[in-house]
Amino acid sequence: MALLEVEDVVAGYGAGPDILTGLSVTIEEGTSYCIVGPNGAGKSTLLRAIAGFLKPRAGEVRLDGVLMNGSRPDQMLAAGICFVPQDASLFPMMTVRENLAMGGYLVNDRALLRQRMDMVYETFPILAERRGQNAGTLSGGEQQMVTLGRALMIEPRVVMIDEPSLGLAPMIADQIFEKIRGFGALGITVVLVEQNAVKGLENVDWGIVLDLGSKDFEGPADGILADPRIRELYLGKTMSKGMT
Ligand SMILES: Nc1ncnc2c1ncn2[C@@H]1O[C@H](COP(=O)(O)OP(=O)(O)O)[C@@H](O)[C@H]1O
Ligand SMILES: [Mg+2]
Structure with a gap:
């Protein structure tokens, strides 16, 4: 059984439009993931929906097969799902x-x-x-x-990190990614969101490409990086923003 299952999730803010438009993602224990996609694709929204900060309008979020929709962030945290938001402040x-x-x-x-x-x-x-x-x-x-x-x-089972490299010099960002790679050895399943798609994918096992609130594509990260056609098709939008 997968650790986390997101199935046909629809979510949005307040009375606003659906941002996630029926998104399904499976997170297996011990595999590391990077979610990539253009700005506004819904990457942060997906993490918030999993972490309990945003209640899905439809669909299911399951942990070890148990329905978690409607759980509060502190309950998700207690269950071992740790969310490090982009603006995580100290x-x-x-x-x-x-x-x-x-x-x-x-x-x-x-x-x-x-x-x-x-x-x-x-x-x-x-x-x-x-x-x-x-x-x-x-x-x-x-x-x-x-x-x-x-x-x-909190010795989390899953740590979801939104844009860990944001605002950091490339060399410092590399140090952070190296640390995050080490989390696997601590028994922690990593889910990253990265605007810098190539850097993100270089540091995980599996890539998930989002666009317009749903999944465009997913596959082994090294396969995505190695295939020029897939890179062009799925990473073009993020790479054209001056990312390498
Ligand atoms: N707190 C919020 N209230 C209303 N709309 C939001 C909020 N946060 C994000 N959105 C909207 O949701 C969409 C997806 O945003 P987000 O999940 O942050 O995208 P990404 O992380 O992929 O850049 C955007 O159109 C954004 O304007
Ligand atoms: Mg974001």
Whole structure:
């Protein structure tokens, strides 16, 4: 059974039009995914619908085969579905350690909290060095690492990350992607959304192309990257925006 199943989901905002127009996506445990597609395709909306921030108007979101429609974000989080939104903000006047502790607010056991924090510091050694520093004083890349570290604090089954490379210099973005690739070894299933389609696909197993709120195409990421025709057809729109 798939870990997460999104089936024929229709979703939109308030009284507005349908943004997701009958979208189906399957997320298998241990496979990493990148969702790509032009601006406004509904990529962020899909993550919000899965994470419980947006209730589907129709269709189903299932976790381990269990219907989750209508679950609140905190319930999805407790079920191991962690969403790192594009504008995930830190508490700038709080230390790195305190920001990470916020991610572990569901953990009541102090020893376990300590253990998870050590695991985050092992994954992001720079954060161990900066643990006593206010998050607001960190570089953009380091702040993104705190955001990801905070997600790891709940030991999620799935982490969905919206535009992890946004606003970062290419070299820093590469470091972030390298860290995200390592999440698989921690038993975490990764779902990325990336405006930089090629970079995103280079760092995952499977690519899903969205357009106009539904799925255009999906397949092995290396296959998509290697096929010039598919690249032209499905990545052209995103690549023409100055992406490489
Ligand atoms: N909070 C919102 N309220 C109303 N419309 C929204 C909201 N967020 C996104 N939209 C609309 O939904 C569509 C898809 O947006 P989004 O999911 O953010 O696309 P993507 O992440 O693929 O760029 C866009 O037309 C956008 O204007
Ligand atoms: Mg988006």
